[in-house]
Amino acid sequence: MKEIKVTSVEGFYVNKLSVESIDAEIKVKIDNPNNVGFSVYPSEFDVTFSGIRLGKAKLSKRVHLNASSEKVYSFKLNSKLAELNPLDIFRIMNLDNLGKIEVNGALKAGKFYFKKKYPVNYTDKVKIFN
Secondary structure, eight states: OOOOEEEEEEEEEEEEEOSSEEEEEEEEEEEEOSSSOEEEOSEEEEEEETTEEEEEEEEOSOEEEOTTEEEEEEEEEEEEOTTSOHHHHHHHHOTTOEEEEEEEEEEEEEETTEEEEEEEEEEEEEEEEO
């Protein structure tokens, strides 16, 4: 079996931003080079944007990875901003911000009784969209 991997972060969208919380979506492109399709089980990643830890992005439902394909999947990010520095909140709210996004965690994928965690350590420059 070949390694399933995150090849890029396609976008980071802020749906709702308030003083208390952030509701965002991160679009992640996942490559399955195998001749067999897999299911991606609920997984979560730590998300850091421009050095600001935003919290965990979660894939809440199981999705199917087709054989020999590369597809974009959406992960929801819901985080409380109470522990953030108020200046960091203003940096996030700057919609012209082009920052470095880091996605770290494990992608759980498998078929039938075979399940494996694939490490995800991805860093890239990305623009946030509102």
